[in-house]
Amino acid sequence: MSVSLDFDESDFPNHIAKKQEVLPLVNTTKYASGQRLFDAFSKNTLTVDFSIDASFKNIKLHYITTGHGGHGGGDEFVKKENVISLDGTTIKSFIPWRDDCASFRRFNPTSATWPANKIMEGETSTQQIASSDFSRSNWCPGSDVIPEVISLENVTAGKHTLSIAIPEAQVATDTENNYWMVSAYLTYDIE
Template sequence: MQLRNRVIFDHKIALDTVPWRDDCASFRRFNPSSGVWTRKDTARAYNREGEKIYKEIEERLASSDLSRSNWCPGSQVLPYVMSIGELNKGTHQLEIDIDATPIDGDKLNHWLVSAYLTYEVE
């Protein structure tokens, strides 16, 4: 599910994005423990007379092939880097805001978030 992600620093939006990866199938070979199942699909083909026909086929699908929010199993996850400008001494507020998703039966939705702040002293 594509969800908006925001980083808000001192009540100003520092990042506003919808992270999404739809190229996860290209990393299947780096994730050998991925579950695999088959799904039915149709493929266009031609009969001996050259007429276009459609055949039902079974295609292998790995769980790691599915699109995900900013990561694919086996891929490198690049961080978002942003500047928050000059900071004055004192208390500041950092807020990470990710749109909520409803609980669907026994499927609990959660997000693992990590962040760090680095700075330079002149």
């Protein structure tokens, strides 16, 4: 199969795409086997200093967060508040959570399954429960993670500090790999 796409520029002046730039701020994701999991949220608030030029317009903070820890009481399966602050002022506080994970089971065929009566004591059922069915800290196996987008309209040029706290994040141990994968970046229009 081959496909060919033709695009024509819109005649409407508002349909012209604005040029944007990206300023990466934070990424705690483990990319290689030699890297350690980032479990520092259990110990402290993560802070990052950055600068904004006077020319930055339409500034938005994009924040992506997912909790992990494969045991039942871990950061993956327990609701934990994320607090994002800019220069000491909270700009977003929320509990990242997904309760629609069962709808993605068909996209994750390797997920282990168990009879429902093994999970829900006292009930008998022929229904199968898959590990991918369980609600999680902002992600589901087989789905993407949508960033929280926060408009920073009142941010002036100069130096700033972004702080990210997960106050109830758990410590990673040998048997409980609790950690949070967090990334944050700014987008802004250029003239």
